[in-house]
Amino acid sequence: MGCQPLEKGKPKHKKGLWSPEEDNKLRNYILKQGHGCWSSVPIKAGLQRSGKSCRLRWINYLRPGLKRGKFTKQEEETILTLHHMLGNKWSQISQHLPGRTDNEIKNYWHSYLKKKEAKAKEMDSHNQIKYASSSSDTMESSNSLKNLATQGTQSCNFTKEASQSSLPKLLFAEWLSLDQVNSANSVDSFGLRNGFDQNSTLQEAAIHDMSDIPFGGGYHRCLANISAPEILNSELKYANQMAENGFIHCVPGVDLMSSNFSMSNDAIMYI
């Protein structure tokens, strides 16, 4: 993409673990020159790696601002919540966990959270059986639990469906980002306005310890406490406020409020 490969036809790339020297070479080069075109990075940096491998090493390990170590309870809950809504969209999930990489989150999911969620589901189904055999009141609460669970699944499915269909889509992460884009008129239904700019490329470099920053706390707490119905309500609220703020009117030829629009498809993707 406007990036000329410096040398072609010599795929003698080293594989396997990176040595500290290689790390240093790559880090020094990128900090001085920027990565530019990844395919040329290994050559210019004097590495026998593929550009792809360099990119991955930088993103997952060398990049400044990466958090190492254990995931916090808040991060864990954020991952669970977002995974419930987005599915395996690790890169999107990672956008909401500053200092964490998609790879890290993915690994954490496969090694720990997946089991945890499976356990929780199991417990949930046990509870439902229990509730089903008791009074109608508990029946109702059981149903609402069930609904809650299925709503989560639905929102997950809707994401999948939306991504598969030709219809435009808005993922939750994108929807969140609208808050920044449209900050003057933005909704604060999630209390998200903390100055976090997910589009900023400097953001990652600036993060050293997000745990001290309001975003880390407020946002995580916020997400972790959201239930599926709250999310849906917030979406509707968001749609209404967009209309009130004249946001939707920005879309030429689209009368979303009078048409039979669905939040999952029509409204936001015109933005």
Place this chain on the structure above:
DNA sequence: AAGCTTCCCAACCGCTCTACG
């Protein structure tokens, strides 16, 4: 202490998307 199993994480692979000529 040795052997075996499980877990975790870094890295690779293959695919899709996108920009450019």
Place this chain on the structure above:
DNA sequence: GCGTAGAGCGGTTGGGAAGCT
């Protein structure tokens, strides 16, 4: 409009560490 190459993403794998028998 088409082909090509780079970037990015999600799934998978391999090897070392940790835990267990």
